[in-house]
Amino acid sequence: MSEAKNEFYNVYEVFSKKTDKSPFQHQFSLLAPNADMALIMAKENFFRREQVADIWVVKRENIRGLSQSEREMLKRLDKDYRETKGYGYLKKKWREYNQEQFTEQHILGGKGDAQ
Amino acid sequence: MTTPSEKGALIELLYQLADDDFILAYRGSEWLGLAPHIEEDVAFSSINQDMMGHANLYYRLLEQLGEGKADEIAHLRAPSKFRNAVLLEEVNGPGTYLEKPDYDWAFAVVRNYFYSVHKQIRLDSLRHSDFEPLAEAARKIMTEQYYHLMHWELWFKQLVTSTDEAKSRMNAAIEKVWRDFGGVLTLGPAYAEMVKANFIDDENVLKQRWMKRIEAVFNETGLPFSGEPRMERGNGRKGEHTPDLTQALATLSEVYATNPQTGW
């Protein structure tokens, strides 16, 4: 009992998919001694009502996240050369050739199934 | 419906199924707020809700068979009319759920685990029942039951292979549960009729399946297996019960019984 203080289980992060088609999403965290226990706890602690198609539990210390400095730097990235917004002038250009600019749908072969 | 004696056997069976889940769910609900840690408190409560829900399904089948309204069946019968196994009505430990509850988690795990294994086997049989509404109910219940069994099996295995204290508490609980688990495994006096009408498989077949599964888990975890469980304190299927049931029913019906006619 006495040394239980520092041993009070591990923190597990819980991820889930709502449906077969959806991506995994972080839900919350819980305390459990091991992954098996974390999994059965996760199901009832976070999916009592919601539909769920799959669940992952990951021991938090096995996750390498970003430090605050690293996160701050994410905000400064501006790469318009790899995004469509960097090519806004094209529409006007094509007009000069009496052409319409392709939309995403055209480019993707007419099946622009946006998900 | 079939012959009157078949109908009688069916009703007996449904009372056993309903009362087993109802009473054990009640014992489980007394643990609310008192489980070993918060995550388990939440998980355990789901299981108890599910079980209470299963009891509700069976009570509704009884209602359809003319036994009265489900709420009356659950709340107003005398203890001698209950058909649950004696082991399932036993208190969780000294004290009450409101005062000085010295509840025993080892007993909770062993009782629930052994019961879950049996319930799984029983449902497996019931889903082929010749009484179609029962077969249908069994198929519905099985999906939830899968997780109950997974839950209790994990607890059982982790505790019996952990600290010395955990081992000795679990062994004591196994011994205690063994003395009365025979009462869960029996189908009572109407058993031959239930089997003949194909409502459920032979109780001996179900019992052997249970023993085989438990023996395998005992072997895996290094526990000694000591043969058939006994039925020392009476046969609940015959209406034999302990004062623990009387107390439980008084609590469960305290408000409802003040005025069963009004809406609550």
Next chain:
Amino acid sequence: MAAMLDYDRLTEDEKLEHFMERINRGEKIEADDWMPDDYRISLIRLISMHGISEIMGALPEKEWVPKAPSLHRKLAIMAKVQDEMGHGQLLLRVAEDLMAPLGKNREDIMQDLFSGKLKFHNVFHMSAPTWGDAGMIAWLVDGAAIISQSMMLDSSYGPYARALKRICAEEVFHAQHGESIILAMAEGTPEQRDMLQDSLNRWWTSLIMFFGPKSAKETGNSNADKNIMYKIRAKTNEELRQEFFTKYIPRIWSLGLTIPDETIRFDEQTQMWIYKDVDWNEFKQIVTGNGPESHNRLDLRRRSYDNNAWVRDALAAKRAI
């Protein structure tokens, strides 16, 4: 702004300035972000109190779980009390992550509860002797809780805001569960109506107290003001209490129930509810562990915690390394 590129090289003052800028821009602070000590302390105080209140809050309703007067009510109240425990779990996890850098964990939260250092909401120190109380707790106590929780949905602390989002979604079910019990009794026999009125009489003072004293003047501390500055919360205690009145008093009256305060009325001029204030010394007595059920409830919690120490030890031995 260029200095931000290497966050670790900022001075404490620059960090604080940057922190306040982020908060004022509406950005969310995360658990391992730099934060001023008093922000962390305020959050720990607020969230551990909130979390432990959810857990202690399961106890007054627990009595009514098996006693609920139908199979349907039994299931619904079981689910409701389970949710409270679940909310406790979410909130304690948020508090634990904030406490981790101070070398503290859930064990410390429990010990602080047992020693009386960590307080829980006044309402959960009170007794709930009838089924009417089960209805009143779900309808009005939870109704009050929804008001005070939803004003923090946009809290500057991200993990708290996310926990509250999950919690508030479930509170909608609780409120309806409460309304359903209350309406059934209000439309029932004279005995049921009396039971309901008794419960309202019993809970009214506690409901006024629930939101806390009006201002720092009464409490002698200014946690609420600081929490507003840090955008942890958005409204004062009195603003919340007034919202509660506006939302619920017309409903209470519509059921033909009497509020046990003959002075209560809406003042058109000030657009405020005028009501009889409560004895805030009594409030202090209650939350410091001298309420009618404080001792029993703490005993239940402590007893189960001690009885199950062997289970936690056994699981700790199965801990994945």
